[in-house]
Amino acid sequence: MLNNEKIILMTKLSLYEQNNQKKEIRTSKYFKSDYMLIKMLSSFVSVTVAYLLSLVLWIVYSSDRMLAKMTTTGRFIGLIVILVIIYIVLCTVYMIFSYAFFSHKFRKIRRNLKEYNGDLKTLHRIQEQEYDAIIDELEEGGEEIK
Secondary structure, rough: OHHHHHHHHHHHHHHHHHHHHHHHHHHOOHHHHHHHHHHHEEEEEEHHHHHEEEEEHHHOHHHHHHHHHOOOHHHHHHHHHHHHHHHHHHHHHHHHHHHHHHHHHHHHHHHHHHHHHHHHHHHHHHHHHHHHHHHHHHHHHOOOOO
């Protein structure tokens, strides 16, 4: 006899495993603080590399104008200070957005995994009930179970 509830549950679990298992189940192995640390470090490295690449492109693009204007060290130091301030502001804003994004993502993954685990428990309960029903039928029929 087919159990529609069991079939629907197994299909739902299978779809979840096919679509999200690699990302979400791998994430479930981390505490939130460890997950956030890894993601924040990767965000910091990403924004630093992007800033440095942008800075190099800007320097290459405007190197002749910049060198003509930079005859004194005071202007050069002022430019460096401005570039460092821009980097600090950019990093701060990017890290705030990264924290908010990855924190939300972690909560969503945990919620999905809670639902997944609940469905697994429900499936296990259904299978135990079916197994118990089979055992009861066998005992009523007079057959001995070894």
